[in-house]
Amino acid sequence: MTSVLKGNFTPKKTVDLEPEKKDLETRFENAALKRLGGSIAFVAKKKIKWDADE
Amino acid sequence: MAKILFINPVVREEDVPRHVPYGIALLAAIAMDRGHLVQVYDANAWRRGEDVLRAVLRADDWDVVALGGITTTYNSIKRIVTAARDECPSSLIVLGGGILTSLPREMMTWLPQVDVGVIGEAFETLPEILGMVDAGQPDWTRVAGTVSRSPDGTLVLSPQRALIDDLDGLPYPAWDLFPLEEVYFKNSDVLYSEEGMLATRRLDINASYGCSLICRFCYHLGIAGDMRYETDDKGNVNPAFDKPGTYTRTIRYHSPEYVVTLVKHAYDTYGINFVTFLDENLMTMDQHSGRTWLKEICRLWHEFGLMPTYEYDDNGDIKSWTGVHWSGTSHATLCNPEILKTMRKAGCSHLVYGYESFAPHVMKTIGKGASPASNIRSFFWTLESGIRPIPNQIIGFPNEDFESIRLNMEAWKKLGIVVKPHFATPYPGSEWFTVYRKSILKQYDGDLEAFILDLGDASAISAVISHNFNAIELIGLREMMLKDDTRMIDAYEKIWCENHGIPEGAPATLYTKSDYGHAAE
Ligand code: B12
Numbered sequence: 001m002t003s004v005l006k007g008n009f010t011p012k013k014t015v016d017l018e019p020e021k022k023d024l025e026t027r028f029e030n031a032a033l034k035r036l037g038g039s040i041a042f043v044a045k046k047k048i049k050w051d052a053d054e
Numbered sequence: 055m056a057k058i059l060f061i062n063p064v065v066r067e068e069d070v071p072r073h074v075p076y077g078i079a080l081l082a083a084i085a086m087d088r089g090h091l092v093q094v095y096d097a098n099a100w101r102r103g104e105d106v107l108r109a110v111l112r113a114d115d116w117d118v119v120a121l122g123g124i125t126t127t128y129n130s131i132k133r134i135v136t137a138a139r140d141e142c143p144s145s146l147i148v149l150g151g152g153i154l155t156s157l158p159r160e161m162m163t164w165l166p167q168v169d170v171g172v173i174g175e176a177f178e179t180l181p182e183i184l185g186m187v188d189a190g191q192p193d194w195t196r197v198a199g200t201v202s203r204s205p206d207g208t209l210v211l212s213p214q215r216a217l218i219d220d221l222d223g224l225p226y227p228a229w230d231l232f233p234l235e236e237v238y239f240k241n242s243d244v245l246y247s248e249e250g251m252l253a254t255r256r257l258d259i260n261a262s263y264g265c266s267l268i269c270r271f272c273y274h275l276g277i278a279g280d281m282r283y284e285t286d287d288k289g290n291v292n293p294a295f296d297k298p299g300t301y302t303r304t305i306r307y308h309s310p311e312y313v314v315t316l317v318k319h320a321y322d323t324y325g326i327n328f329v330t331f332l333d334e335n336l337m338t339m340d341q342h343s344g345r346t347w348l349k350e351i352c353r354l355w356h357e358f359g360l361m362p363t364y365e366y367d368d369n370g371d372i373k374s375w376t377g378v379h380w381s382g383t384s385h386a387t388l389c390n391p392e393i394l395k396t397m398r399k400a401g402c403s404h405l406v407y408g409y410e411s412f413a414p415h416v417m418k419t420i421g422k423g424a425s426p427a428s429n430i431r432s433f434f435w436t437l438e439s440g441i442r443p444i445p446n447q448i449i450g451f452p453n454e455d456f457e458s459i460r461l462n463m464e465a466w467k468k469l470g471i472v473v474k475p476h477f478a479t480p481y482p483g484s485e486w487f488t489v490y491r492k493s494i495l496k497q498y499d500g501d502l503e504a505f506i507l508d509l510g511d512a513s514a515i516s517a518v519i520s521h522n523f524n525a526i527e528l529i530g531l532r533e534m535m536l537k538d539d540t541r542m543i544d545a546y547e548k549i550w551c552e553n554h555g556i557p558e559g560a561p562a563t564l565y566t567k568s569d570y571g572h573a574a575e
Binding site: 002004005006007008009011012013014015017018020 | 057086091092093094095096100102106109110112113114115230231232233236
């Protein structure tokens, strides 16, 4: 495991780099964002704030 | 000895991390040399969230949590100090770097978690703070170059810290404390030249401090002799930077031996094949040294065997090399063909030029000492030497107008320049921040912190200092410039003149010198 801390002594606790967990939805939305424009448009699902009564 | 955790905040989140923070790397090396216990958490390199940050803060009993960066790291720094105070209630939180230096009182107010701020150069200030932590009787007012809180909460600035003379006495940056293999070397490429693009193991070095020139949009972090302490009408002492009529500079550079030995050390230890000089302006140093500094660096580059030798692909193009290519920042009026050729022969691949504008009337208001003619002369000298000039451009200057926009477009076409200009941005510490402060505040409803939070790359718009164009106009004009669409620009000029009541034939500008400091809002 890679430690995120680097130094000249051993700290009391180590903090290891966990593999980054990005789910498919996040991966897709990030990829689409990079190519945004023209016909590439998408719904950021976690950002929907629409109230059903509106 | 003090146990210190350095944290490098996140900067330019939209890109991968590309630069080991040189200042923090030097300070970590100094702290270790003095016998302190040091760990570095490079939040910018790892780009992990709050959980990892908090785990780091809980990993030991830190005497000191120290962080700093450029002004645009404010968002990240605010998050880090909030978590740090929460997780490490008894640690001393120290903030330094350009972010604190230009606005010490504001930063200490917006970030109440910070105990001590280091204003300007920290090479001596930080070790003195650590020494006081060890001694157990801290009185920050006795350490020059700090801002701290008195028991009643008022902010106290200790006397100004003098800049060090003996730069060569500095240790090498503590590169081992940063994730070179895991992160930085993977992001070695720099899209400024063919060699930059092919770089696979790049490190940065900083060989000098200062710039002899006065550019009204520029800030020198208070480490270039650009900072003076002044007392305001209420008796408060504050650092002051460039302002009309008052400009100060101190030019300092490492010896060529230090510079090239450092590069050789990086070559032997890490197998680097590219070095970016972070220096504000290599040519200032060359001129200041009587044209000996760069020549000697180049001579030593050959003597130390750092000159690149190539391996070619089947098309005869460079595939890779042994040795070290390098790049840096030049200046139109300070370079000359001889030194450019010498630099190329020693492996220099590209030089950044702040050409800014090809309109003479705009260049006159920027300072800088350059003109479109000197820009073009240096452009060809650089190309002829075999070095790629990087022609930076900015629009939205105080007297930017339709004429300057057109002059830029014509020059780009003639010179083959492909560029998406920055917007003139009044970063704190620059003359234009000081001069336009009221106007900036007005644009952010009186909330200076909102402006700081908004600052990022100058390729995005924030506060406007143009007298003629507002933010929306500047974005539109830039779009048309990129498309080389003079038709739309001409058509808009007519509408603009009508809107501003400017009669046909009269100069299409609202800028007058007496109006300096009052931008379009
Ligand atoms: C490398 C660099 C970057 C890197 C980031 C560096 C980093 N990791 O933070 C990148 C490439 C991302 C970058 C981007 C930009 N940069 Co820049 N950058 C530099 C550069 C070339 C070198 C910095 C450096 O290492 N200096 C040398 C070291 C020794 O100085 P230092 O780090 O400041 O450290 C000293 C002190 O400040 C202090 N200190 C620093 N950190 C800490 C921490 C602690 C705990 C303490 C106590 C003290 C302390 O102590 C050190 C020793 O005295 C400087 C120019 C220069 N030569 O300084 C410009 C410079 C800092 N950048 C500048 C600018 C304008 C920008 C951009 C806005 C430009 C743009 N394209 O729009 C962008 C912003 C990007 C964004 N979206 O945020 C300005 C000033 C910015 C500011 N207001 O703070 C500078 C000064 C260039 C200039 N003169 O115009 N930059």
